[in-house]
Structures are given as structure tokens and as C-alpha cells.
Amino acid sequence: xxxxxxxxxxxxxxxxxxxxxxxxxxxxxxxxxxxxxxxxxxxxxxxxxxxxxxxxxxxxxxxxxxxxxxxxxxxxxxxxxxxxxxxxxxxxxxxxxxxxxxxxxxxxxxxxxxxxxxxxxxxxxxxxxxxxxxxxxxxxxxxxxxxxxxxxxxxxxxxxxxxxxxxxxxxxxxxxxxxxxxxxxxxxxxxxxxxxxxxxxxxxxxxxxxxxxxxxxxxxxxxxxxxxxxxxxxxxxxxxxxxxxxxxxxxxxxxxxxxxxxxxxxxxxxxxxxxxxxxxxxxxxxxxxxxxxxxxxxxxxxxxxxxxxxxxxxxxxxxxxxxxxxxxxxxxxxxxxxxxxxxxxxxxxxxxxxxxxxxxxxxxxxxxxxxxxxxxxxxxxxxxxxxxxxxxxxxxxxxxxxxxx
Amino acid sequence: xxxxxxxxxxxxxxxxxxxxxxxxxxxxxxxxxxxxxxxxxxxxxxxxxxxxxxxxxxxxxxxxxxxxxxxxxxxxxxxxxxxxxxxxxxxxxxxxxxxxxxxxx
Numbered sequence: 001x002x003x004x005x006x007x008x009x010x011x012x013x014x015x016x017x018x019x020x021x022x023x024x025x026x027x028x029x030x031x032x033x034x035x036x037x038x039x040x041x042x043x044x045x046x047x048x049x050x051x052x053x054x055x056x057x058x059x060x061x062x063x064x065x066x067x068x069x070x071x072x073x074x075x076x077x078x079x080x081x082x083x084x085x086x087x088x089x090x091x092x093x094x095x096x097x098x099x100x101x102x103x104x105x106x107x108x109x110x111x112x113x114x115x116x117x118x119x120x121x122x123x124x125x126x127x128x129x130x131x132x133x134x135x136x137x138x139x140x141x142x143x144x145x146x147x148x149x150x151x152x153x154x155x156x157x158x159x160x161x162x163x164x165x166x167x168x169x170x171x172x173x174x175x176x177x178x179x180x181x182x183x184x185x186x187x188x189x190x191x192x193x194x195x196x197x198x199x200x201x202x203x204x205x206x207x208x209x210x211x212x213x214x215x216x217x218x219x220x221x222x223x224x225x226x227x228x229x230x231x232x233x234x235x236x237x238x239x240x241x242x243x244x245x246x247x248x249x250x251x252x253x254x255x256x257x258x259x260x261x262x263x264x265x266x267x268x269x270x271x272x273x274x275x276x277x278x279x280x281x282x283x284x285x286x287x288x289x290x291x292x293x294x295x296x297x298x299x300x301x302x303x304x305x306x307x308x309x310x311x312x313x314x315x316x317x318x319x320x321x322x323x324x325x326x327x328x329x330x331x332x333x334x335x336x337x338x339x340x341x342x343x344x345x346x347x348x349x350x351x352x353x354x355x356x357x358x359x360x361x362x363x364x365x366x367x368x369x370x371x372x373x374x375x376x377x378x379x380x381x382x383x384x385x386x387x388x389x390x391x392x393x394x395x396x397x398x399x400x401x402x403x404x405x
Numbered sequence: 406x407x408x409x410x411x412x413x414x415x416x417x418x419x420x421x422x423x424x425x426x427x428x429x430x431x432x433x434x435x436x437x438x439x440x441x442x443x444x445x446x447x448x449x450x451x452x453x454x455x456x457x458x459x460x461x462x463x464x465x466x467x468x469x470x471x472x473x474x475x476x477x478x479x480x481x482x483x484x485x486x487x488x489x490x491x492x493x494x495x496x497x498x499x500x501x502x503x504x505x506x507x508x509x510x
């Protein structure tokens with residue numbers, strides 16, 4: 001009983017930066033923390049500092065719509081995200097921290113014959129990789145989401161079918177960040193919040209020192225896990241990236257009674273909807289087309305997302321919006337990530353995630369940790385090297401990743 | 406609210422009226438190799454600060470024009486048709502007449 005009054009720290013408070021670290025990870029989001037976690041757990045590398053400019057999970061890791069899935073369109077993508085979902089499935093146990101992962105299923109609605117063709121294509125690719133994914137028709141959609149208006153003769157976008165992905169679902173994003181941070185911290189990793197990287201010093205083609213607002217440290221290897229801010233950090237190391245930064249927005253309604261226990265996505269209507277464990281309807285939309293670093297939402301977003309959500313769920317007509325927010329997305333030209341080595345020997349990146357970085361956090365951590373420890377690029381992430389853009393060998397996820405959460 | 410842009414032909418409109426054409430970059434020369442062409446196609450500076458960029462008045466006069474905007478604040482310094490863009494910035498014509506300053510914040 002007394003235990004509930006005890007204050008427990010999740011991770012150690014850090015005072016001063018040490019003069020040097022084997023590995024410096026820039027960015028205390030889900031990717032940076034996952035990499036730190038797997039570095040100490042799988043490879044025994046503990047001399048690691050995670051530098052976060054604000055507080056951990058303050059960027060995309062705390063602003064996403066918490067959807068996990070692996071029904072991607074390319075074999076490379078599907079294989080990669082499947083490995084990620086499998087790691088997420090065991091993460092609550094492993095971290096001894098309840099991440100509230102609910103594999104409630106994921107529906108991507110199709111509104112035309114053409115869309116059904118793309119869904120069938122994706123289902124086939126998914127099944128080739130052993131991923132549970134299939135095309136379903138309105139009768140089954142109605143059974144899975146009885147509250148949704150499926151047969152609407154006046155619908156702008158009639159529902160003709162859907163891609164159904166049973167292992168997809170939602171997870172508590174803050175818990176993922178905190179659980180990984182606690183796990184990494186217990187393994188000896190130092191997490192430095194309010195520590196902004198202001199410059200990288202290069203000698204002989206290597207990044208040797210990291211300048212921050214709290215002093216300069218020597219670094220054996222440096223990782224850039226800063227999502228929307230990736231190009232700014234890469235510029236400091238002299239590594240160009242094919243990335244543009246955009247805002248993505250989301251909002252929640254006030255809590256309602258349980259009504260929807262499946263994730264609903266429509267690429268054509270630019271909306272994805274789920275009901276959180278608290279009962280809020282969580283809605284997200286598409287990125288804004290113009291680049292910006294200002295995390296401020298737009299009225300257009302609220303109008304569009306409400307209009308499309310109401311077409312599917314007219315019973316939410318009187319629901320009030322509680323909050324809306326925006327986060328930064330680092331968009332790559334082919335909607336696939338940029339992961340692994342760069343032209344600077346000891347400077348690695350995890351970037352170009354666009355709107356789907358959170359789904360990949362554990363597998364990024366695991367593969368990047370392996371890259372740092374062994375110096376070799378794991379086979380799973382080899383297709384995602386930045387070099388592919390110079391060679392014009394893209395891995396296009398346009399159809400499966402652009403809006404389809 | 407997002408922000409407003411002033412079309413050099415039509416005047417001030419909401420940003421959703423326009424298509425975004427991306428940052429201005431300089432084209433590689435005629436002798437560029439495959440790697441240089443791909444760098445031009447895919448790689449971006451993506452600055453956090455003032456940049457010059459292309460916009461297209463999709464729901465209006467359908468003209469392409471250039472804006473100078475701070476990507477940290479979305480404040481627009483000026484908009485002008487390509488022939489009226491003042492020299493300076495990261496790229497753009499070397500000389501030209503004074504632009505119409507239609508600053509909007």
C-alpha cells in the first residue's frame with residue numbers, strides 16, 4: 001500500500017556530460033532510445049550517450065497516432081516492418097513495462113476498382129513474406145466495424161472493400177519511449193535531456209567531436225536519429241540527404257463509449273481513425289505539402305479530417321475536439337527510409353521516415369546497434385542505404401505509405 | 406490557421422489555394438554525369454531559415470511564382486514572378502527590376 005506513495009525515477013538524472021563516449025546518439029526519440037537499448041543489451045556497449053534537445057519523446061515519438069502494422073507494398077518494406085511488429089509483440093515482457101499494445105486489426109478501405117487492385121497486390125506481397133493480410137468485402141467490414149457507415153448510397157467515396165491486416169493495431173507511444181529509456185538507462189546508457197547539438201567536428205573524414213549547448217564531447221561513432229531535424233544534423237557532418245521536412249497533424253475527440261475496436265484508414269479520404277483506450281477518437285490526416293519547421297496546425301486540417309470522419313462515423317456529429325497537434329516528418333523521395341552508413345565513416349543515419357517511423361523503432365534499434373557494434377550493414381536494412389538515390393534505385397512505398405497508416 | 410501568400414497577379418490568398426513547387430535549386434550543366442543528375446533530382450537543402458521557393462496558383466491564375474519564406478516561422482518576405490525576383494537569396498536571376506513587395510505574415 002505504501003508503495004503507491006513512493007516516487008520512483010524511471011532513469012537516472014544526468015548532471016555533466018563526460019568528456020568522451022564510444023557512441024553518441026543524437027535524438028532521444030523512439031529510434032535513438034531503441035538503438036541505445038539494443039546496444040547495451042545485445043552487444044554490451046554501455047558507454048553511450050543519448051542527446052535530446054528537449055525532453056525524450058518530445059518529437060515525433062510523442063506525436064504520432066500510435067498505429068503499428070506491416071502490410072507494406074514492397075517485399076523489402078514488408079519484411080522490415082514485419083520484423084518490427086514481431087519485436088513490438090515481445091517488448092512489454094522484455095522491458096517489464098506495459099506498452100498497452102492491442103493488436104486489434106487494421107483496415108485500409110478501398111473506394112474504387114483501382115484501389116481494390118492495389119489492395120490485392122499488397123495482400124499478395126504480404127502473404128509472400130508470411131504476413132497475415134487479405135482483401136475483404138463490405139459484409140466482413142461491417143462485422144469488424146459495426147459502428148461504421150459502410151452502405152451509404154450517397155457517399156462521396158463508397159466502400160467497395162478493404163485490406164484487412166489482423167496483427168496491426170495501436171500501442172501507447174509514450175510508454176514505448178519511457179520503457180526503452182528505462183531499459184537503456186538500467187544498462188548504463190546516459191540520457192541527456194535539454195542537450196542540443198550545435199555542431200559536429202570532422203577530422204580525417206570522421207566525425208570526432210560533438211558540440212552541444214552543455215559542452216563538447218569526443219565520440220567514437222555518431223548516430224543521427226532526429227527525424228524532422230535530420231538534414232540540419234547531417235549538414236553539420238557534411239552529409240547531404242534527400243529529405244524535406246513537413247508537418248503532419250492529428251487530433252482527438254472527447255472520450256466516448258467503446259465504439260470502434262479496429263484501426264480504419266482511407267488513403268483516398270486522407271484520414272485514419274482509431275479509438276484509444278481512454279475512449280477518445282484519434283484522427284490523423286496527410287502531411288502538408290509545403291516544407292516547414294514550425295509545428296503549428298492548420299484550420300484546413302481540422303475541417304477536412306472532421307468532414308471525412310463524419311462520412312464514416314456520422315454518430316460523432318456532436319463530439320467535441322479536445323486537442324490537435326502537429327509534428328515534423330522527414331520525407332524521402334520514395335517514401336522508404338534512409339538507414340545505415342553514410343559517406344562519413346563513423347556517422348550513421350536513421351532518417352527519411354516520413355509518416356511511419358514510429359512503427360519501425362525496435363527493428364531500427366536492433367539493426368543500427370548491430371551496424372555500430374560490427375561495422376557491417378545488416379542484410380535487412382541494406383536496401384535502405386542513402387546511396388540508392390545517387391544510383392537511382394528507389395524502393396517505392398508510395399502506394400502503401402503515403403497516407404495509409 | 407496556416408499562412409497567407411500573395412499571388413503576384415491575384416493578391417493575398419490562403420496557402421491552400423496554391424501548389425508548392427519546392428526550394429529553388431540550380432540546374433546541373435549539360436555535361437553532368439548520372440550521379441550529379443540524381444543529386445539534383447533527389448537531394449534538397451531543406452533549410453531551417455529563409456529560403457526561396459516555387460509556388461503555383463492552382464486555384465487562381467495558374468501562374469508559377471517565387472516566394473521568399475522563413476521555414477521556421479512561415480513568415481513570407483516577398484512573392485514575385487520569376488522575372489521580377491531581386492538578386493540575392495540562394496539562387497535566382499543575377500539581376501532584375503525591383504519586385505512588388507507584397508509582404509504578408
